[in-house]
Amino acid sequence: MTVPQISVVVPTYNEAGNIAMTYDGLAQALAGRAWELVVVDDDSPDGTADAVRALARQHDNVRCIQRVQERGLASAVHWGVQAAHGEVIVVMDGDLQHEPALIPKMLEALQAGHDIVSGSRFLEGGAEKGLSQRRRRLSDWGNRLTNRFLGTTLSDPLTGFFATSRRLFLDSIPQMQADGFKVFFDLVYHNRHVTIRELPFEFQRRQHGESKLDLYVLWLLACDIASKLSRGMLPPRLISFVGVGLIGSIFHFTILYASMDLGAVFWLSQAIATVVAMVFNFTINNVLTYSDDRLRGATFYKGLLLYSLIASIGIVANVSTAQIAYLQLHGHTFIAATTGLVIDVIWRFVVSNRLIWGR
Ligand code: GDD
């Protein structure tokens, strides 16, 4: 096999029914060029990796990286880029929503001197028939938030379809977030001095399988931006964890007052509110903060049990630290209580992050 000039990196999760057609589309669009397809699959239960290996037996420009420990779109793309041989990297989805016909135009734009070239669903001439109304609205919000933050005027800063040089991408990876899926956004964030060119394309409707990204798209983006604003001091997951905790406390008070209104005594109402808020926090964190490592079925309940245990220890740590601070500070209630809370949240985050979600 000749050394490929173009590496198409495709992250996959449950795309067994799409991968052969993705290859065919690429073969047609890139005919006459030296290219390779690098699929990074996270051990999809539907056997995507087997489908890719079957493809690799027919075509020597296909490679399959099957990850069994890791999960997540962004880190899958990073792995693919690190394994790629081509001078040019193209990142695209493996669900036929990105049309390979755009790639030759992307290559032309790179050749013309642009450093990053992206496919835009929203640029004049593009179309987004693949997006539902709800997704479209979410995207609008995401675009506004991202552009404001980046100081750009990109029509599609959250696209998952783009091309750049391997050099530029490799150099950026150490600074990039491996969590979430905002790969393009993150790449632009770390390369704001380079020239970026957007090209319109028609975002296709998904034919097989289902989208893995939905409402938490926006949540993760907000957490990611908050993390960048803190200059990376606060990791996005911690921000998400605290955010969920804040929403949980609104929940807590609602239930507390409601149950007292219904005639329950204070301690009982507080106990009910505490338990409900804890279940709420765990469930929502499982979906939002740890969407990549979401626990399901029996492991979900085991996780909940462990979480309750960790939270109880957190409360003890919280109250004892607060008490020490209270005595040291000669009765400064607010600072003492805050100290206790901060210890509590950090404890709960660090320990459940490791023990429950294996991060
Ligand atoms: N390896 C791996 N691991 N691949 C994943 C994972 C994961 O955890 N989650 C999703 N993928 C793959 C999918 O199999 C697909 O090939 C691609 O990443 C995009 O995932 P979709 O679930 O189809 O995303 P989407 O179509 O809803 O989202 C599109 O729009 C987003 C912005 O709104 C994509 O283009 C995203 O890249 C883009 O950020």
Ligand code: MN
């Ligand atoms: Mn998709």
